[in-house]
Every structure is written in structure tokens, then in C-alpha cells.
Amino acid sequence: MAGIAESEPGNDQPERNFGWRDRFVRPQDDPRSDQGFVGERATLVGHLRDQRLTLELKCAGLDAEEMARRTAEPSNLSLLGLVRHLAGVEQYWFRQVMAGQDVPRHYRTDDDPDGDFDGAVGDPEAVAEAWDTWRAEVSFAERFVAGAPHLAISGTDGDEPVELRWVLVHMIEEYARHNGHADFLRERIDGRVGQ
Template identity: 50%
Template sequence: MTMSVMTHPDARIDPSTTAGERDMLEGWLDFHRETLALKCAGLSEEQLRETAVPPSDLSLLGLVRHMTDVERGWFHRVLADEDAPALYCSGEDPDGDFHFTDKDTWADADTAWREAVGRARELAAGRSLDDLGAGEHRSGKQYSLRWIYVHMIEEYARHNGHADLLRERVDGTTGD
């Protein structure tokens, strides 16, 4: 496999190095969201479904589906107490985000993810970073919006590392 440098249009905006706390957190979260989108850009449906290495079910399509449920969990349910059940995971299949059928498409997953992100932005807007979530987390603990932002940055950063490796395995593309 020949290595290539990522040539897709990079829509990411580098987070400010001098912004206040809120803008810094939102900037880094958006940067990582767009990094995941960039890792998936330009690939076929088949390539997006390609798994890492057996026995792992990890794929780029699965990562986007996973992050959809994560966005919905933390912002929709924990922060805003919305009735937003997981779209892909269930008690019967807790890793359902990585288990898909031929009926599950990239277009549907991408749309659901972007809708979850858009709603997350709406729910966080105008709240103080110190605001505690109105919903309940399975741990029984309360979480501030600040904590949710930091956790989401960590979650995306970790999974973007997976996405880097998956993308390189799929087509040899490397890049930030």
C-alpha cells in the first residue's frame, strides 16, 4: 500500500490559543468533530465499513455511529434531560453502533451524527459552564457542562486516533 498525505478539503478551524475558557472548549470540541468527518471524507460505503483487525468490529462507520450515541447521551440526555434513547446500542447489543447491516448506510449515519451535534450545540448554548445537567447519568452522578465538554474532547480525541489508523489501513492516507 502506498502512503499518501490527506488531500481532502480541511474544513477544520484551528482552536484559538488565547480564547476564554468557553470558546476554547467549544473550539477544541468542534475541531475534533471535524477531524472525524475529515477521516471519513472521500471514502466509499465499503471502505467506511472496513474493520481494523479481527476480532475488532472497529470501523469508521461504527465510530460515527458511536459518536452519535455519545453526543445524544451526554448533551441530550444528561445535560438537557431529553428523551433521546441510543440509536444504535441496546441492552441486547451494547456495541450495536459497530454492528450494522446492509440496510445501514453512511448517509443515514452521517445525517444522524450531524443532527446530534447540531442539537448538542443548541442545548449547550447560553448555559454556564457550571450548569449541572438536568438529566441523570447511569452512574447517578451529576455533571457540569464544563465536565461534559472536557469529556467529549477526550472522547473524540481518543476515537480520532482510532480513525487515523483505520483510514491509513483503508487507503494509506495519513494526516492530522
């Protein structure tokens, strides 16, 4: 069922369109799984992979200015900010907490805790660097999980031990929350709606 809601006169927002032509990807071209996972590890890893792919789909085809656009003023959220933020989240949970690496955080400092969002600027080099950083952190996380002997291995978050299975569930939750934000951000940019 496809329908088009007309823009109101004087409204500079894109039309809200529904139908496969306005979706990020046609069903037959969707790189995400059919979710027929078997076993705990496959289920957690598969759902997290699908959430990561969803982020990429929601950002597909946008230029640097569109990626950095804050479309819900006064919020500092942008699609580029979400990519930068999620690169930092991946880094924190897998590289720092689970692997115990002592590395500086991407994009944020004690003096600028919102640097991942505030520093998201419409520069093609900044966008490329954010995607490279995100992909490197995702790659590290995937290797770490694949090499883990079981999901009960623990890292340390502050003074608290956390199991790898908890981290995977938390990451699915984190992506799902931010992919919801990405739905609204993308719709405000060009009217395309997510799935």
C-alpha cells in the same frame, strides 16, 4: 519531507505515503481553527468543533464499503462504526444527561450494547443515515451549549451530577481517542495518513 515506503511483496496493504498529497486536506484548505481561542467556553467549544471536523475529514471520500470495513481484525471497529458510536455519545451526554430527555439510544440496546459497531454495514443508505443522525446530534449539542447560561449547569449521569464543562472536556477526550482509531483505520483502507 515526503517519502514512500514500498509495500512488501505479497502484502495486499496500501503503501504508506507521507506528504501533503496524501493528507486529508492541504493546510490552506483545512476547515479547523487555528486554535486561537479566548476564554473557557470558546476554548472548549472550539476544540470540540475541531475534533468533530477531524472525524469528518478522516472519513471524506470513502464509499460505503470502505466506511464499514473492519481493517484491524478481529476488532469490530470501522469508520462507520465510529460515526454511529459518536452519534450515540453525543446523544447520551447532551440530550439525555444534560437536557434530561428520555429517548431511546441510537444503534444500541441492552441486548446489543455493541450495535453501533456491529451494525455498521457497507450500505450507502446506512452510511447516509449514520451521518444524518450524527449531524442532528451535533446540532442539538451545539444549540444546547450555546443556550447554556454558564458552564457550571448540571445534568445527571445516573445518580451523579455532572457539569457542562466536564461534559465538554469529556467529549474532546472521546473524539480525540476515536480520531486516533480513525487514523489507523483510514491508513489501512487507502494509505492516507491523518493530521
